[in-house]
Amino acid sequence: MASILAWVAQSGVLQGIIIGGTLAFLTAVLIMNAVARAVTKTNNGWRVIRQCGQPANGVLVRAACAKALPVVNVFEEAAYWTTATDGSGQTLAGRHEYILRFPAGQLPPNDAFWSLTLTDVVGYMVNNPINRSSIDDRSSLVKNADGSVDIYLQHNAPPGHGQNWLPSPPGKFKLMLRVYLPGAAILNDTYRVPHVVRTT
Amino acid sequence: MNRLILKYGYPLTIVILAIFAWVVYQRVSRGWSEVIPLAVAAGIVWVVGAPAFIYVWPRLTVNGFKKAILKHGLGGGPIPVNTLYAAPMTSSASAPRGSLLATGTDHLLYLGGWLDLKAGPQVLHVPDMAGRYYSVQFTDPSSSANFAYVGKRTTGTKAGDYLLTGPDWKGNVPDGTRRISSPNHAVLVVGRVFVEGESDLPIAYGLAKEIRLVPLGRQ
Numbered sequence: 001m002a003s004i005l006a007w008v009a010q011s012g013v014l015q016g017i018i019i020g021g022t023l024a025f026l027t028a029v030l031i032m033n034a035v036a037r038a039v040t041k042t043n044n045g046w047r048v049i050r051q052c053g054q055p056a057n058g059v060l061v062r063a064a065c066a067k068a069l070p071v072v073n074v075f076e077e078a079a080y081w082t083t084a085t086d087g088s089g090q091t092l093a094g095r096h097e098y099i100l101r102f103p104a105g106q107l108p109p110n111d112a113f114w115s116l117t118l119t120d121v122v123g124y125m126v127n128n129p130i131n132r133s134s135i136d137d138r139s140s141l142v143k144n145a146d147g148s149v150d151i152y153l154q155h156n157a158p159p160g161h162g163q164n165w166l167p168s169p170p171g172k173f174k175l176m177l178r179v180y181l182p183g184a185a186i187l188n189d190t191y192r193v194p195h196v197v198r199t200t
Numbered sequence: 201m202n203r204l205i206l207k208y209g210y211p212l213t214i215v216i217l218a219i220f221a222w223v224v225y226q227r228v229s230r231g232w233s234e235v236i237p238l239a240v241a242a243g244i245v246w247v248v249g250a251p252a253f254i255y256v257w258p259r260l261t262v263n264g265f266k267k268a269i270l271k272h273g274l275g276g277g278p279i280p281v282n283t284l285y286a287a288p289m290t291s292s293a294s295a296p297r298g299s300l301l302a303t304g305t306d307h308l309l310y311l312g313g314w315l316d317l318k319a320g321p322q323v324l325h326v327p328d329m330a331g332r333y334y335s336v337q338f339t340d341p342s343s344s345a346n347f348a349y350v351g352k353r354t355t356g357t358k359a360g361d362y363l364l365t366g367p368d369w370k371g372n373v374p375d376g377t378r379r380i381s382s383p384n385h386a387v388l389v390v391g392r393v394f395v396e397g398e399s400d401l402p403i404a405y406g407l408a409k410e411i412r413l414v415p416l417g418r419q
Contacts, residue, residue, distance in 0.1 A: 011237040011238070012227055012235065012238030013236045013237045013238065013241045014241075015223055015241075015242075015253075016237060016238035016239065016240065016241025016242035016243075016245070017241050017242070017245050019220050019223070019224075019242045019245075020241060020242035020243065020244065020245025020246040021245050021246075021253055022216060022220070023242065023246045023249075023250075024245060024246045024247075024248070024249025024250040024252070024253055025249070025250075025253055026213065027246065027250040028249075028250050028251075028253035028254045028257070031250070031254060032254060032257065053244070053339075053345060053346040054346075055340075055343070055346070055347050056344065057343075059254060059255055060254065060280050062257075062258045062343055062344055062345070063254045063255070063257040063258060065258075065344065066257050066258040066261040066262075066344045067257060067261070068259075070261040070262075070264070070265070070344070071261065071262060071265055071337075071339055071344065071388065071390065072338060073335075074346050074349075076353065077335055077337070077346075077349060077351075077353060080252060086290075104408070111333075111352075112333035112352065112394060113307055113333065113394060114205040115306075115307050117306075122207070133238070133306060134306055134307075136307060138396065138397060149222060151293075172265070180333060180394075181333065181352065181353055198320070
């Protein structure tokens with residue numbers, strides 16, 4: 001017995017198990033990330049996964065969803081888009097200023113509500129002077145003359161546009177657009193979230 | 201924990217891999233035969249382990265929620281099994297970092313609960329929501345799939361009672377109660393109730409608290 005234990009300790013089997021287990025974990029993470037990327041649809045820089053939470057999902061999609069969006073709603077209940085980049089693919093950061101413009105009549109269609117939340121890169125809301133971490137369909141957003149709606153994503157208040165301002169932190173940030181009970185145009189994949197445009 | 205992994209994942213991985221490389225190098229330098237048991241063990245564990253991790257990952261994540269609910273709760277202390285707790289406040293930046301409520305939306309009041317249906321079915325009661333958006337999501341811990349919803353989209357906003365039964369349950373469904381069969385005895389429950397704004401918060405919270413679980417036969 002003692003000799004077996006000594007062999008296990010000295011032969012490298014134990015080290016092999018530890019190394020193999022770690023490599024297995026890393027491989028699993030890489031595979032789940034790859035599957036998550038494969039099922040993610042990107043339009044105008046906004047990423048969305050439509051099939052999470054469905055009972056019919058296979059092992060790989062389940063795992064990828066659990067990793068990317070744990071315990072998320074099914075898409076018919078709530079659609080979630082995220083982006084950490086502007087329309088040109090550059091990382092969103094508080095040292096720049098951005099506008100998200102919804103053309104007239106192109107705010108997200110829904111039967112419940114929509115909201116645009118700004119968080120740090122991990123997903124936590126950020127403290128800011130006006131205590132606003134999201135903008136939504138109840139925010140009494142000011143429309144432009146042509147009916148479009150501009151949302152200002154920047155660290156300092158935009159003069160004259162405070163109503164449509166979503167404050168960003170000094171550092172990198174990301175956006176999440178939630179649409180609860182998404183409308184037909186979202187469900188049939190014809191609706192497009194406009195891209196975030198960097199202005200300075 | 202997740203936050204730490206996200207923040208330090210890459211450097212940590214590189215350090216660990218470097219240590220492994222050094223261990224292997226030490227053995228190889230004593231002769232190639234020295235590394236065979238290590239290589240065989242690593243290979244077997246790797247090949248078996250990677251699919252195993254992928255298979256159990258949904259369960260691990262749902263168990264994270266289970267632990268959060270049963271040990272920490274949503275701000276009001278641990279939530280006992282087979283009860284629902286409604287958080288009185290919406291998510292906000294002032295919620296403790298790392299808490300589940302610092303990541304949601306400030307238009308929803310969240311409810312959380314963990315069901316164990318081994319001892320018998322539970323009856324979910326929902327009040328009349330008068331058109332207000334709400335949903336109660338039932339998630340199977342083994343697959344992380346949402347096998348059922350009660351709420352505006354699926355059942356409407358009128359008051360109702362729903363019988364949640366575990367696998368293999370046989371019995372009579374009470375009149376006026378709709379049955380929801382769970383594929384598993386354990387179920388994660390996540391509820392969401394829409395909040396119009398600050399003035400609406402007390403009304404929304406009052407309704408959220410009326411979403412309740414009662415064991416069958418004790419209504």
